Amino acid sequence: MGQGPVYFDNGATSWPKPEGVYGAAEQYLRTGGANPGRSAHARSLASERLLYESRERIAMFLGARKTEEIVYTLNATDSLNMAIKGVLEAGDHVVYSPFEHNSVLRPLYSLRESGMITTTMLSGKGGDVVNADEFDRAIRPDTKLLLCTHASNITGRIMPVQAIAAVAASRGVLFLLDAAQTAGAIPLNLQEIGADMAAFTGHKSLLGPPGVGMLYLREGVSIKPWREGGTGSRSDEEKQPSFMPDYLEAGTMNTPGIAGLNEGLKYINDTGVETIRNHELKLCQKLLSGLEQIPGIKIFRGSSLENYVAVVSFVMEGMDSGELGFILEEGYGILCRTGLHCAPQAHRSIGTFPGGTVRFSLGCFNTEQEVDHALQALSEIAARL
Numbered sequence: 001m002g003q004g005p006v007y008f009d010n011g012a013t014s015w016p017k018p019e020g021v022y023g024a025a026e027q028y029l030r031t032g033g034a035n036p037g038r039s040a041h042a043r044s045l046a047s048e049r050l051l052y053e054s055r056e057r058i059a060m061f062l063g064a065r066k067t068e069e070i071v072y073t074l075n076a077t078d079s080l081n082m083a084i085k086g087v088l089e090a091g092d093h094v095v096y097s098p099f100e101h102n103s104v105l106r107p108l109y110s111l112r113e114s115g116m117i118t119t120t121m122l123s124g125k126g127g128d129v130v131n132a133d134e135f136d137r138a139i140r141p142d143t144k145l146l147l148c149t150h151a152s153n154i155t156g157r158i159m160p161v162q163a164i165a166a167v168a169a170s171r172g173v174l175f176l177l178d179a180a181q182t183a184g185a186i187p188l189n190l191q192e193i194g195a196d197m198a199a200f201t202g203h204k205s206l207l208g209p210p211g212v213g214m215l216y217l218r219e220g221v222s223i224k225p226w227r228e229g230g231t232g233s234r235s236d237e238e239k240q241p242s243f244m245p246d247y248l249e250a251g252t253m254n255t256p257g258i259a260g261l262n263e264g265l266k267y268i269n270d271t272g273v274e275t276i277r278n279h280e281l282k283l284c285q286k287l288l289s290g291l292e293q294i295p296g297i298k299i300f301r302g303s304s305l306e307n308y309v310a311v312v313s314f315v316m317e318g319m320d321s322g323e324l325g326f327i328l329e330e331g332y333g334i335l336c337r338t339g340l341h342c343a344p345q346a347h348r349s350i351g352t353f354p355g356g357t358v359r360f361s362l363g364c365f366n367t368e369q370e371v372d373h374a375l376q377a378l379s380e381i382a383a384r385l
Contacts, residue, residue: 006370008336011153011181011311011361013203013210020263025209028259035252037232047255054262055245061265062200063189064216068244071215072253076180077103078226079199079215082248083176084108084145086223087197092117092144095135097159098124098345099152104178105345108147118142124349128155128302132163136171145174150182154346154357155301156311158186165194174221180204184264185280185309187273196221205276205363207268208261211254217244227251276364280310283362283371287312290375294382300350300357313341313357316378318385321358328358332377336360 007015028050034043036051052067059067073079084107088094094108098121111117120138122130135146146168151158161177168175177198182188184205190198198216202208217223228240229250241247268276285305291297296317301308316324325338339356340347347353360374 006332006334006366006373008334008360008362008366008370008374010204010363010366011341011359012337014205014207014363016365017207017209017260018264018267020267021207021209021260024263025256025260028256032255032259035232036255038230038252050255050259050262051253054258054265057262057265057269058214061269062183062198062214062216063191065191066219069216069219071217071245071248072258073213073215074211074254075203075213076178076199076201077213079201079213080104080176080178081107082215082226083197083199083217083223084147085111086226087174087176087221088117088144090116091142093140093142094119094145094147095122095138095143096120096147097122097130097149098349099128099130099149099154099157099159099343100147100345101149101153101178101180102342102344103180104147104149121345124345128152128157128300128350129159132160132167135164136167139167139171139173143171143173145176147176147178149178149180150188151186151309151311152343152346153181153311153361154313154341154343154359155350156181156308156313157302158182158307158309161195162193165196168196169194181309181311184268184273184276186277190216190218197223202257202261202264206261207264207364209257212257212261215248217248219244223248225250271364279364280362280366281305283366283368284308284310284312286368286371287360287362287375290371291378294375294379296382296385297378300352310362311359312362313352313359315352315355315357316382316385319381321356324358324381327381328374328377331381332373334374334377 036047165175174196177195183200200214202212203210227250231246234241299314321338328334337359
């Protein structure tokens, strides 16, 4: 048994978290605990101030123009469902990339199968990236929405989303960005990108706890509520409040999770996104250089570091990816993800369907020693084949 655990599954959820994240969530549960915006007593008001502080920090971090453009959700999947099912109507057409997660593919499938919408998935013949002109050519008179991930959760490829957003704007359609893999990992400014809507999760590179996501909704974009109910505002009316963010934020918030996310954002701001990215890319370069020296390893990633986030997917010739992942954990204490990564069309595009790949997704707390350990483990496994 080698050293461990070595956690290389940050693309699924980041671990460990900054100490402040653990402390804030625990402190809220022990000394706060009140429902924000529902009462006039001190603890409820303090919880409401925490929500506002965190929302303001998120808005500034992501480049939203107003704090009200940020809606708290459960996770990125919840945000994507809210956006997709909130803006689409009968007869609408959607264009999307083949690199989307099932949190996009499945909502689109259900709407398409019900006969409500039609869709066009781009071919993905350009390797691990889609280009803006592919979206442009796929737009029809009935197109309502373009949808693209910011970075593939399999290859790590960063997509040209600013150019895609510009196409959407020029053609009078909406652009929805899935930034689950990029928020906190690379510099990201919603105004520079030009997205109309964007989905985020707090538990990956934003270093927060699970159970908190965000939906960015540009002011002026019309959307139907995903859920309706108590907001603490306009309680005398049966109608859902029409002002943001209450319009889309019915129900009790995951306030302990938001308290933790607030601290995750503080950590990132103090450390610097560029500092975190440079560290992760340095580890990626070391990992890639080592993998290239191991016989039988095939890497599904381009050579330019700057076009990718810290995700490296590969297969080992003669071994099932799931079996390799099991050996890495049981024999070497290395925790990673194997299989299709909830993105089957992406695997079809890169030629790894149905077996999938082994994915190492690195984070800001990984070390060079851990990469060395993983490379040694893979070298030993390859030598036994």
